[in-house]
Amino acid sequence: MTDFVSAEWVSSRGDDLRVVDVRDAWEYDGLGHLPGAVNVPFDSFRADEHGAESDAGEGMLPAEDEWARLLSEAGISPESEIVAYDDHHGVFAARFLVTAELFGHDPDRLHLLDGDFSSWQLERETSSETPDVTPTDYAVQRPASTPLVGPDTVAEAANDSDTVLVDTREDEEYDAGHIPGAVLLDWRDLVDDETRGLLAREEALSVLESAGVAPEKRVVLYCNTARRISHTYVVLRHLGFERVDFYEGSLTEWEAQGRPLETN
Template identity: 50%
Template sequence: MTEKSEMSGSDGGTDGAEIVVSAAWLADRLKEPTVRVVDVRDAWEYDAMGHVPGAVNVPFDAFRDREGPDLGTLPGAAAFTDLLGDAGIARSDTIVAYDDTNGVFAARFLVTALVYGFEDVHLLNGDFSAWKHDHPVDGDPVERDPVTVEPRRVDGPESPILEHDAVVELLESPAADVVFLDTRDAEEYAAGHLPGAVRFDWTEAVDPDTRGFRSPDVLRKRFAERGITPDRPVVLYCNTARRLSHTYVALRWIGVDDVHIYEGSLTEWRDHGRDLVAEE
């Protein structure tokens, strides 16, 4: 995977422009029978603070498994499809995920869903705090009839993820013209980052007033300052593939489609004994 054309396609699912949806968009569709809202907060938050009407609770820790059969913290196709099937979510459903942490945990759910072949997936722009400011919440737990979902994993160029060997190959192939983007904070980046990587702290994409994403125009400008434009492929990493998920969604939303994530991130990189570049 050393050529730009081999990286393109990112995933076969939701169009980038539709990957982020507004609270108004969701409010207008809550009663549609195939819309499934997923709350990824802890169960106690879901129970004690209320939730978006109709939302089922799929806590973050339920789909993040360091011991799973897939690399990084992916739980494996069977475990993830069983989890969603138990929550009454079918592959044909429209899925909208949210959290109460600026969308970073919900973005991880979204990326995981894409890896396992759920195509119609979206992130609520603004988190639960933003939703409840203008919309009603429900305090009763939601349980839906389970459905059977066949396990599937998207591999190859259509997958949003890259494995260790592909990352090494791209780093050693300048002709690929790939931007490696570190989504951690400045201190972590200075302590050690991938050779040639530029930094974009995932929180730079967050509007502190709305708790959602900054406007597309602002995001395009900030990413362009790092050399990221729609014509260049991008590989994202952090430490454990959580923070990069938020940046993945931001990039897809503004029209950067040739974007992948290094799922193992620096945890795996260090496990392989690979060198990092530190700054004095």
């Protein structure tokens, strides 16, 4: 399953690991990056709300052929072990990893750096050199099942005592309008401001429990455009939650279909 890994773990893996920096190219080139990291900017794998997958109810996913091209050019194969990072507490990097999982990359080979570029550079070396990579012929092979759910499933979730529907946006956004029955869990509440990574395990579980998110329940996640739920999804899977569903269309699709919202 997709999980968090430490800077020490990344440093120890050497050439066995494909490190992916999802920051903008100017940051990658101008500010430096992790040694050996390739650059796959967030905007390059992010369709807008009218992207190729939107008619399938899959929101902001890029087209399969575009995703395959990006990974091929980055020297990534379906067998590659990947760690991704950004400079925003991991939320953009998590989106890269979730996209990879949804397009069939083995989740056991997908990792999120615990911390981000800012935390890495405080104690570890960075590089300004772009690594030479050998292009691959990456092919998307969608898995037989994924955590993706559609709006009808989401609408039913609020009435299921075994399920908790989770809005991962900020308080103000939630108060302005949320899917009926959803609880609020700002994705940033699971981030340690000092380390810029994940809270300690017991602290993270306490935050989740306070929001009504328990390991024994099925969890359905949404936000606006599926970026913030990507981080929460990786957190929950890392913590051992087994039933985590992912509403890719999120509020972009929900509102476009004229479905109801609750306000506080």
